[in-house]
Amino acid sequence: MAVAAVLAFHGGFGWASGGYLGVSVFFTLSGFLITRLLLAEHERTGRIDLVRFATRRARRLLPASCACVAAILLATQLGAFDEVANLRRDLFGAVSQLANWAQLTSGRSYAEIFAAGASPVEHFWSLAIEEQFYLVWPLAFALVWARRSPAVRLRLAVAAFALLAVVPAVVARVWSADAAYLSTPARLAELFAGVVLAMVLQHRQVPAWLAWVAPAALVVFVALTVLTPSGHGWAYQGGLPLFALLSAALVAGLQVDGPAQRLLARRPLVAVGAVSYGLYVFHWPIFLLADAHPLGLHGGPLFLAKCVASGSAAVISYWLLERPIRRRAPRPRTTFAPAFGAIAVLVLAAAAIAPGPAPALGHVEASTAEKARIEPLPAGAPGLGTGPVPARPVRILVVGDSTGEVMGAGLVEWAAAHPSLAQVDVEALPACGLVTGGHYLDFLDQYRKACDERLEALPGDYERLHPDVVVVVIAAADTWDRRWGDGPGLRPTDPTYRTHIEDGYRTFFDAAVDADVPHVVWLRPAQIGTEPKYADPSFGDGGQALVQRTVEAAVERHPGRVEVLDFRSWFEGTAYPHDQAIRPDGVHLIPEVAARVATDWFGPNLVRIALR
Known part of the structure; x- marks a missing residue:
């Protein structure tokens, strides 16, 4: 039995x-x-x-x-x-x-x-x-x-x-x-x-x-x-x-x-x-x-x-x-x-x-990262221009969770191969969304403190790097069960959790715009799981929809400065979603595919947005 x-x-x-x-x-x-x-x-x-x-x-x-x-x-x-x-x-x-x-x-x-x-x-x-x-x-x-x-x-x-x-x-x-x-x-x-x-x-x-x-x-x-x-x-x-x-x-x-x-x-x-x-x-x-x-x-x-x-x-x-x-x-x-x-x-x-540990998510060779990193912007540096090719490399800062690490690594590979188009720094961390505080209910809670510290450091990153585009890549870090204080574990659709999402996202987008970041891009995440029955619950219980509505509210508050790049729709139009080989865990792209996505779609779209 x-x-x-x-x-x-x-x-x-x-x-x-x-x-x-x-x-x-x-x-x-x-x-x-x-x-x-x-x-x-x-x-x-x-x-x-x-x-x-x-x-x-x-x-x-x-x-x-x-x-x-x-x-x-x-x-x-x-x-x-x-x-x-x-x-x-x-x-x-x-x-x-x-x-x-x-x-x-x-x-x-x-x-x-x-x-x-x-x-x-x-x-x-x-x-x-x-x-x-x-x-x-x-x-x-x-x-x-x-x-x-x-x-x-x-x-x-x-x-x-x-x-x-x-x-x-x-x-x-x-x-x-x-x-x-x-x-x-x-x-x-x-x-x-x-x-x-x-x-x-x-x-x-x-x-x-x-x-x-x-x-x-x-x-x-x-x-x-x-x-x-x-x-x-x-x-x-x-x-x-x-x-x-x-x-x-x-x-x-x-x-x-x-x-x-x-x-x-x-x-x-x-x-x-x-x-x-x-x-x-x-x-x-x-x-x-x-x-x-x-x-x-x-x-x-x-x-x-x-x-x-x-x-x-x-x-x-x-x-x-x-x-x-x-x-x-x-x-x-x-x-x-x-x-x-x-x-x-x-x-x-x-x-x-038996194989030992796999490389860490988002791993990039040091020499490649060095080629792609954002260089100090000299005084009197030209603007990007408005043509199809930027007058200088587009400066891209990637933030978010482990999917941000992986997608960011793909962008780094692409930028290293196209140094005249872009420079990329990745400041994503595992399990790091835009909602601060609280505690996850599983092993991922070990990353909460580092995530909050990373978010607090972002204004300094804006001042130091002068990014043309800040792109946010988060799959589910802001929709996992979480509790605040001594309260019970909550789903994102709970009113208390919803308030934390709205506050966290408003704070992030408003701060980036106030710091004169020209473009803040939200990457709409692809559904987690190579089969619908294995998808993260937030894709079915309204959690992801709530996050998307919160992002759209930021787009309305800051027209022309905040926008959504719909990775999910593009991704579902390819052969990738149900191919277990390219997303072995149902979440993260393998490095070769992340680099291919950056070359074929992600990188060019970020350059296009920066040149508007």
């Missing part, structure tokens, strides 16, 4: 936007099963054999995950996954059981999982949290819980769950929404919901009426799978511990005979459950490969083919690898030496085969 929800979510179906909640069910079920094993072992032997426990977990989990990483390395050697920004880092995180932390420090949001260039081990974050829990919880149980009476154990577990339940909301507030989703401390409450359930049910007869709780919980789970948004919302703001209570109710209800237990006990579902771990491990890289090479399939048939391929890989792994290893006697010597050996081989192979 849980893995089916995840498959539907990763299949990109809009009706399964909350399918990632299946992972939360998996966490709670794991906490329940592992604790039940620990309780049974302690009752049977009076102690917890930590080495034997680790041996069993390694035999259960490592074969499939190592095989998956090996298959990914083979596919990489054959040319797959070449669009991943830093596959080497991702694979190191996967084999070291630190994938969630690797992803958190990568600068990539989990909400971007459907963007082109997604990592084939993106889903290993949840396996990493499981492994980290398996390392810590048995030791904590042996040292703290095992020495207490069952009643004291339960009270300690309930207290631990209550304490851990507030962690995700705190992490979301002081760190980011992504950290509330991906960090280990923020997900422990879901695991501990299963721990509490195992202790509650120890030596207790499960009441028969719980059989009817499971169907109700199952219905609520399905409803939340359909209604919960992807990439934002309550699951990213601290609400998952409450969902864990629903998962615990579902697991409890399945402990007694009833309609839900009988449904899930059917042979096909039991068979899927037996290979569910391998199905989860193998499915995501297979989904990515199928998307890259769909063989003429799309929609439902493509999803079915993905599931068949993933199921086949899981079955093969189960019968030829996982089951034979698990059936052997769990001796530490014959487990850990091969396990560490396999991990070492995979690390060395990843270092040799």
